[in-house]
Amino acid sequence: MEVGHPAKKGEGRPVATMVARPNIKDIARLAGVSTATVSRALSDSGVVTEATRAKVHDAARKLNYRLNVRARNLRIQKSMAVLLVVRNMANPFYLDIFKGVEGIARAAGYVVLMGNTEDDANREIEYFDMLRDGHADGMILMTGNLPQEHQVLDDRFGSAPIVVALEAIENCGLAHVDVDNRAASRTAVRHLLDLGHTRIGHIAGPVPEVLGQLRLDGFRMAMAEAGHSVPSCHEAVGDYSIQSGRRCCRRIFESETPPTALFVANDEMAFGAIGELRDMGLRVPQDVSVIGFDDLFVSDSFSPPLTTIRQPCIEIGRKTMTMLIDLMGSGRRSPQMCQMPTELVVRGSTAPLAQA
């Protein structure tokens, strides 16, 4: 009756020559119990006699048995996997986030699937589809955009387990964890103000994307509060890359009365800006103070060591994954949000305004 399965294990075949992977049926036979009992004994969950438990575990060890996760996943209707979707895999800022997420996921028995959108809306949708396909049980989204009408977001199905991190998505009803970008930016600018600077420029991230906008808002707010007006030529919009940092910096410093300090929306652009300033013959921090945002692993060793705003990346990763596990476990739950603290890290790239 066996049809279409040429490599089927023969019942009468001696165990020693079996080449296929053993399954619970094999164990059941060897241990002299049913497959149901094997399953119960192996998962330690069910109520099983210590004697049979031992028998089964013995047989399993003897056959070098390993659970087939594919079968298990189908049966329990889970993948024990989460999708971690970012805009750009090569962004160094994600390093510690990855680490935090992976650590918690691992501990909870989940594997992490890499997702990379490259800011392509279609690819983003693909990841939502993957979630629906059962590739993963939940998703961490570090991209700013959402497909408007995707089914996993449809209320009829109960919104899927998704946690948005870092990128605030307004009123999407999804759980999210981030930092207070506006307040942190304000703190950064205040640091410069406290040092006596009044002409302060800003290299922003992409606007009107939320993140870039919030940091820009924080910058403007702090300047307004201090009673300083900012000429538009002191603001430039970059894309978080080192190169764009250079470009924006040059543009700003080509203005009539260039600023004496710069608040840059991320460390990478700050690196570029500092490089450009050096090329223009300006010293940091003697001539120009520069403060960044993120505190990359290398910012501390940069020359000069970069003053910046630190985000607790590992903790953000951990918290995000923890929330997702919570969400996946308890089914639907009122959307949570969590704001992680940031910290001003003063190093060598900022200094009091030189008395000219």
Next chain:
Amino acid sequence: MEVGHPAKKGEGRPVATMVARPNIKDIARLAGVSTATVSRALSDSGVVTEATRAKVHDAARKLNYRLNVRARNLRIQKSMAVLLVVRNMANPFYLDIFKGVEGIARAAGYVVLMGNTEDDANREIEYFDMLRDGHADGMILMTGNLPQEHQVLDDRFGSAPIVVALEAIENCGLAHVDVDNRAASRTAVRHLLDLGHTRIGHIAGPVPEVLGQLRLDGFRMAMAEAGHSVPSCHEAVGDYSIQSGRRCCRRIFESETPPTALFVANDEMAFGAIGELRDMGLRVPQDVSVIGFDDLFVSDSFSPPLTTIRQPCIEIGRKTMTMLIDLMGSGRRSPQMCQMPTELVVRGSTAPLAQA
């Protein structure tokens, strides 16, 4: 006869109120064909009438059907996933590697699972187990160690689809892709020699791990070829971290006759070394030349811009994943190996020996 499945879809229930995910059975019913035909039509593979194909696709669209990958994976005995295992997720060097691997994997329909060993042998074994469990169909290993007697490596089972990248593992019979670390190191040192330096120090990676050893060998070889002896106090062993770069640098420069140039086994340690030199009042490159290895994204913007050896990371990732796909597709195949080219990138951290 339906037992134990309370939420089972009722046959007579109107379609509109069905809350569960539709499956091919639902489509079959709606399209008036068998599930076999649905499967064939949807996978476009089988020979199916254009008419039925359309019917089926229509029904699928109407029901908003999506294939259940868990069921498919079980049936076809594949996971369409690969495991990417590194020593440390937070190592910036992996960024472009990840990107390269992910790009090729994606294009071939594979998902990438993150693996992180933190240099823990037990965790490493767990990933081998995961491979056996069917979590993934293949594995990319960027860790130096192998569990000696693991079953997936056992000849009786035919070695599993595994590609070792970057970390050369000797005579393990596994496919691997890397660069010629010894030759590249020799090139780096020759660059310093060409600039007139004769007292050259080296900050090595962990020894006797293969990678650190090879770069150290290249250093010594080049020095020997040039007829220069290296006092042991001009060699120090770090762990690739910025901090260890600082530490090793200090130790080397505390010697009686410190070197005038430094070949550092990776860029991160070079950053640390440069920072330390600065703290000691030494200028780079005027007083000391420094050359690194890797060409991190930030090396170009460092101050001074770092002279280094570039590894083609994206290409390494791509090549590795391509080899793995090949391996997974064609079953066992003679182990392949591939050596990618490196490139000396001369920037501002190296200069001719100053005439004292």
Next chain:
DNA sequence: TTGAAAGCGTTACCAG
């Protein structure tokens, strides 16, 4: 070209 049905290897229900 299509349909019926046999699995893929588990888990979990029900009955004993």
Next chain:
DNA sequence: CTGGTAACGCTTTCAA
């Protein structure tokens, strides 16, 4: 506490 057995949702063989 244990065994029989029905799913989980799909692919694929064999027969028509």
